[in-house]
Amino acid sequence: MNVEAYLVLAALLFSIGSVGLLIRRNPLIMFMCVELMLNAVNLTFVAFSKELDDIGGQVSVFFVLVVAAAEVVVGLGIIVALHRRRPGATADDVRMLKG
Amino acid sequence: MVDVIVFAIAATVVLGGAIGVIAMRNPVHSALSLVASFFGVAVLFVDLDAHFLAAVQVIIYTGAIVVLFLFVLMLLGVDSTEDLSVDPLGGQRPGAVAAGVGMVGVILAAFFLTRSGSDEVVTGVPSLAGPLVDDLGEPNIRILGRAIFTDYLFAFEITSVLLIIAVVGAVVLARTPRATTTELAALAAADRDAGEPSLEELPELQEIEEAE
Numbered sequence: 001m002n003v004e005a006y007l008v009l010a011a012l013l014f015s016i017g018s019v020g021l022l023i024r025r026n027p028l029i030m031f032m033c034v035e036l037m038l039n040a041v042n043l044t045f046v047a048f049s050k051e052l053d054d055i056g057g058q059v060s061v062f063f064v065l066v067v068a069a070a071e072v073v074v075g076l077g078i079i080v081a082l083h084r085r086r087p088g089a090t091a092d093d094v095r096m097l098k099g
Numbered sequence: 100m101v102d103v104i105v106f107a108i109a110a111t112v113v114l115g116g117a118i119g120v121i122a123m124r125n126p127v128h129s130a131l132s133l134v135a136s137f138f139g140v141a142v143l144f145v146d147l148d149a150h151f152l153a154a155v156q157v158i159i160y161t162g163a164i165v166v167l168f169l170f171v172l173m174l175l176g177v178d179s180t181e182d183l184s185v186d187p188l189g190g191q192r193p194g195a196v197a198a199g200v201g202m203v204g205v206i207l208a209a210f211f212l213t214r215s216g217s218d219e220v221v222t223g224v225p226s227l228a229g230p231l232v233d234d235l236g237e238p239n240i241r242i243l244g245r246a247i248f249t250d251y252l253f254a255f256e257i258t259s260v261l262l263i264i265a266v267v268g269a270v271v272l273a274r275t276p277r278a279t280t281t282e283l284a285a286l287a288a289a290d291r292d293a294g295e296p297s298l299e300e301l302p303e304l305q306e307i308e309e310a311e
């Protein structure tokens with residue numbers, strides 16, 4: 001397969017993730033959509049790594065994975081703290097950024 | 100021919116899983132769709148000669164991260180259905196779909212309009228890290244490991260700091276705030292008024308006061 005097919009797939013995946021981030025209001029689902037977008041970018045990195053015959057793209061994906069893991073830990077901690085204070089909270093309930 | 104079939108199946112799984120994440124009502128179904136999507140991406144990684152990253156994708160994403168999501172879902176209760184009838188921002192959903200379509204359009208235009216002048220879809224200077232396949236025919240994981248532990252060693256060390264910060268942050272966020280001594284004293288006073296055990300009978304509070 002040539003690189004264009006992977007780039008188109010990654011663009012579609014990124015857009016689906018961003019649409020989900022905009023239309024869903026459950027914080028956990030929004031978080032899953034962020035992960036989808038990160039995966040789309042990872043796919044782009046690896047596709048370019050193959051196309052350019054360069055290991056740098058795969059190294060970038062490695063670091064993106066680490067940062068994504070850290071981000072998920074902190075984000076889920078925030079969601080748990082939010083639900084402890086307000087059970088059943090959606091993203092709309094915290095739009096004022098006030099406790 | 101084979102790689103076209105593999106790509107078609109994996110791309111279908113990836114996109115179907117992604118649509119499932121945003122379309123499913125039940126958050127658990129969304130998480131399982133996320134597993135399918137991540138697994139499809141892992142198959143594509145194998146197709147692109149990123150064998151180590153494919154394994155890491157399965158282990159970390161579909162293993163650890165989605166399990167963490169499910170853990171939080173079960174902890175918070177899976178019956179929290181989303182009230183989709185309320186639309187706090189007028190026209191948010193049609194606007195979001197329009198923004199998504201526009202985003203696809205912009206990205207695809209960036210891909211295909213830039214190559215109208217030349218045959219090369221990608222240009223640029225090779226990075227310091229070296230080629231994907233070297234002359235010795237070493238496996239992917241060895242080349243990737245050499246790049247991470249030589250050229251990108253400083254970034255690798257920094258990620259350890261990042262992970263420690265993330266762990267500390269998660270602990271701080273998840274712990275329940277402990278009542279302060281004055282709050283405990285107020286509680287004990289209220290209990291004494293109600294005929295409950297007096298302040299002196301609360302050994303825990305005495306320990307706190309002694310510590311101060």
